[in-house]
Amino acid sequence: MNRINVKKFGFAMGLTAAILYAGCMIVLATAGQEGSITFFNSLLHGLDTTSIIRVDVPIWEALIGIVQTFIIAWLTGALIAAFYNTQIKSR
Template sequence: MYRLNIKKFGLALGLTGALLYVGCVLVMATVGREGTVKFFNSLLHGLDTSSIIRMDVPVLEVFFGIIQVFILSWLIGACVAAFYNAQVKG
């Protein structure tokens, strides 16, 4: 069976998480509050997000958010790859 490279899989998941975060930032920056609420309400199967959407997010907070999501996603990807590899015989 094929073994996953833990660092590469972690990097792939980390970059994917960061890309999704940037996509969220772009949605919020381009469609305004009402569009953002509609987007996330439809994405979350009708869950009302209007009370938790905050549009005045400082740039530094966005930067740290991207970094945090990348790190968490990298760790999740590395764990998934390590657990997968532990189950592979050979």
């Protein structure tokens, strides 16, 4: 079996999560509060997001959020790759 490059897998996870975060920002910016509530309620299997949807997020808060999301996802991806690599039998 092949080993996974920890840094590259972490980067791929981080970038994917950041893109999903940006997609969420686009939904909130374009659909408005009611449209966003409808979208996320259907996405989350009917979980009522009415009390947690906020469309008046300052840009600096959104930028910090996207950076934090990237970092958390990078660490998650790196850990997954590292754990995977430790399970591979050495030849």
